[in-house]
Amino acid sequence: MHIVVCIKQVPDSAQIRVHPVTNTIMRQGVPTIINPYDLFSLEQALRLRDRFNGTVTVLTMGPPMAEDSLRKAITFGADRGVLLTDRFFAGSDTLATSFALSQAIVKIGETWGTPSLVFTGKQTIDGDTAQVGPGIARRLGLNQLTYVEAIEAVDPEAGSINVARRAEGGLQQLSTKLPALITMLEGTCEIRRGSLPDALRAARAEITVWNAEAAGIVDLMKCGLRGSPTVVKQVFAPKPREVKAEQVPTGDKSYADLSEVVMERILGLQPTLEADLLRMAAAY
Amino acid sequence: MSDTAKRPPAAGGSRAGMKKELSEHFKAYKHVWVFIEYEHGNIHPVSLELLGEGRKLAAKLGSELVGVLMGSGRQALSEAVTECWEHGADLVYLCDDPVLEHYRNEPYSKALTDIVNTYKPEVLLLGATTLGRDLAGSVATTVLTGLTADCTELAIDGEGSLAATRPTFGGSLLCTIHTLNFRPQMATIRPRVMAMPERIPGRTGRVIEHTLDMREEDVVTKVLRFLPDRESTKSQLAYADVVVAGGIGLRSPENLQLVRNLAEVLGGEWGGSRPLVQKGWMPADRQIGQTGKTIRPKLYIAAGISGAIQHRVGVEGADLIVAINTDPKAPIFDFAHLGIVADALQLLPALTDAFRRRLSVNRLAG
Numbered sequence A: 001m002h003i004v005v006c007i008k009q010v011p012d013s014a015q016i017r018v019h020p021v022t023n024t025i026m027r028q029g030v031p032t033i034i035n036p037y038d039l040f041s042l043e044q045a046l047r048l049r050d051r052f053n054g055t056v057t058v059l060t061m062g063p064p065m066a067e068d069s070l071r072k073a074i075t076f077g078a079d080r081g082v083l084l085t086d087r088f089f090a091g092s093d094t095l096a097t098s099f100a101l102s103q104a105i106v107k108i109g110e111t112w113g114t115p116s117l118v119f120t121g122k123q124t125i126d127g128d129t130a131q132v133g134p135g136i137a138r139r140l141g142l143n144q145l146t147y148v149e150a151i152e153a154v155d156p157e158a159g160s161i162n163v164a165r166r167a168e169g170g171l172q173q174l175s176t177k178l179p180a181l182i183t184m185l186e187g188t189c190e191i192r193r194g195s196l197p198d199a200l201r202a203a204r205a206e207i208t209v210w211n212a213e214a215a216g217i218v219d220l221m222k223c224g225l226r227g228s229p230t231v232v233k234q235v236f237a238p239k240p241r242e243v244k245a246e247q248v249p250t251g252d253k254s255y256a257d258l259s260e261v262v263m264e265r266i267l268g269l270q271p272t273l274e275a276d277l278l279r280m281a282a283a284y
Numbered sequence B: 001m002s003d004t005a006k007r008p009p010a011a012g013g014s015r016a017g018m019k020k021e022l023s024e025h026f027k028a029y030k031h032v033w034v035f036i037e038y039e040h041g042n043i044h045p046v047s048l049e050l051l052g053e054g055r056k057l058a059a060k061l062g063s064e065l066v067g068v069l070m071g072s073g074r075q076a077l078s079e080a081v082t083e084c085w086e087h088g089a090d091l092v093y094l095c096d097d098p099v100l101e102h103y104r105n106e107p108y109s110k111a112l113t114d115i116v117n118t119y120k121p122e123v124l125l126l127g128a129t130t131l132g133r134d135l136a137g138s139v140a141t142t143v144l145t146g147l148t149a150d151c152t153e154l155a156i157d158g159e160g161s162l163a164a165t166r167p168t169f170g171g172s173l174l175c176t177i178h179t180l181n182f183r184p185q186m187a188t189i190r191p192r193v194m195a196m197p198e199r200i201p202g203r204t205g206r207v208i209e210h211t212l213d214m215r216e217e218d219v220v221t222k223v224l225r226f227l228p229d230r231e232s233t234k235s236q237l238a239y240a241d242v243v244v245a246g247g248i249g250l251r252s253p254e255n256l257q258l259v260r261n262l263a264e265v266l267g268g269e270w271g272g273s274r275p276l277v278q279k280g281w282m283p284a285d286r287q288i289g290q291t292g293k294t295i296r297p298k299l300y301i302a303a304g305i306s307g308a309i310q311h312r313v314g315v316e317g318a319d320l321i322v323a324i325n326t327d328p329k330a331p332i333f334d335f336a337h338l339g340i341v342a343d344a345l346q347l348l349p350a351l352t353d354a355f356r357r358r359l360s361v362n363r364l365a366g
Helices: A036-052 A064-076 A094-112 A132-140 A196-204 A255-269 A273-283 B024-028 B045-061 B074-086 B105-119 B130-143 B253-265 B274-278 B309-315 B344-365
Strands: A002-006 A009-011 A032-034 A055-061 A080-084 A117-121 A143-155 A160-167 A170-177 A180-184 A208-210 A230-236 B032-036 B065-071 B091-096 B123-127 B147-151 B153-156 B162-168 B173-179 B185-189 B206-209 B222-228 B242-246 B269-272 B299-303 B320-325 B338-341
Touching: A002 A036, A002 A094, A002 A132, A009 A064, A032 A036, A032 A064, A036 A055, A036 A064, A036 A117, A036 A143, A036 A180, A055 A064, A055 A094, A064 A080, A064 A196, A080 A094, A094 A132, A094 B130, A117 A132, A132 A143, A132 A180, A132 B105, A132 B130, A143 A170, A143 B105, A143 B130, A160 B130, A160 B222, A230 B162, A255 A273, A255 B320, A255 B338, A255 B344, A273 B344, B032 B045, B032 B130, B045 B065, B045 B123, B045 B153, B045 B185, B065 B074, B065 B105, B074 B091, B091 B105, B105 B130, B123 B130, B130 B147, B130 B185, B147 B162, B147 B173, B162 B185, B162 B309, B173 B185, B173 B309, B242 B253, B253 B269, B253 B299, B253 B344, B299 B344, B320 B344
Parallel strands: A002 A055, A002 A117, A055 A080, A080 A208, A117 A180, A143 A180, B032 B065, B032 B123, B065 B091, B091 B206, B123 B185, B147 B185, B242 B269, B242 B299, B299 B320, B320 B338
Antiparallel strands: A009 A032, A143 A160, A160 A170, A170 B222, A230 B173, B153 B162, B162 B173
């Protein structure tokens, strides 16, 4: 069983800062990580690989430094890493990204065997779109299983898979055929710690680096900025409200006194609230 | 890297996408559509919220507002059509087929793609739910158009294009995205981001039926079972009238109890900012903000929350925002209505006592 896992190297969002004067992102020194949502998909892929004695190929698209994220994935136990990097991919939106990745997955299939499963993260922490997984599924004709909480049964012989998928207001238990594309929900499994042998293997591993041509991508008009129907017109910080918050003077009041003042202001600003609260209290 | 000389120049200055050159066949794309999310006999509230927002966009464009409804069961669906009309739809495309009884990507994508290709919308909005996101990504890829996720604001610019604004860079800035030369212009919007429109009883419109070109035998994915969430485990955060939330200013996970206590006295729900989920202090379904829940309560009390943009966009719909923070420069004071520079750990219990006394006194009096 061959499994492809798509990951993305992202800036650690907890450490992104916006310049207070220029409102631009201060990227310098922000460490990069594997998109945290991807790790749950990687872990599930590794578990299936272990169970069915298969291989896991990790694929990422990004600048040359994204190779680090592939090595990191190999320390978790992935078998090989493929980096898709080319200036023609710069500025890709989700449509152009799913095009490039799906072409690379075809090439991976030709090189190491057609995958029965492709995993992506639920979404990334920098783009937050959740669109690339469905885009790949559609382009490759894979059965699409998003927001998966649990993989309940896999039968590679019969080519079938059953999952529990998070739906609105409940869980949907689905059965479908391989090949399929899965996006795992976060927090659905314990992520393994890499073993020492895997860490050594990762350090020495030869990462496969493909540019557009090597990945078999002919139609460059579908790549990068030119292949992206969406255009970012403006990036800005939101304006503060016209009226700043009314500050409740704290002075040297005790917290008990201060709380009375705050409560009176809340009920003064929202006159119907007290009646609503009493009605709710009466309903208990 | 061989043979690079033969390739076209790198994207940049000569980029076609930056200029508006809408090709002739896209000019036939008219009207504002909302995908109506309909499951288990009910329309998801987000779809009605989007009809309210779509109405405004349609007015700007001088076009009609259209709902696309799919499911199974004549009687229930005709009630749902009426609900769409009464929330502002002029026209509903209806696809009624047993294959569509439960949501599955394949038949829903097929139906929506076919309806889009047949009737050509200018704008197509979907709720950013698990269903809406699963479907939108497939349809946008099939029709090869732009899709902007999790928009917090929609507008029509001077040229008649959809300007979709959403947080970017992990919620630290906002960006406005256009789909200039492709149609439809697609966007998803989270529940509660847009206000619920007033229902106009008796308002009617037209309905056009669409036949699904797919049989059950053609659908590979089967639904084995649906296990509804237990009522008690569902968080009512998005629809609560009163919400109290905490941030890292609470200093330790135990202090979330102070937030819960005040929420309980006020008969409301509790939540927290994103760092609390990342630190494992509380489950993700209690997160308030762009990547968590968007709320529109009558009263929102934020304790020890600094007010990053990704949090701000999730709470701006609240009628009254009360912020408690020790830092007078915290960004939350830029969008709160009432600010108290104080230690939340001290003020929360005092406020809980004050409201408890007030409400019990009034209850006795009443």
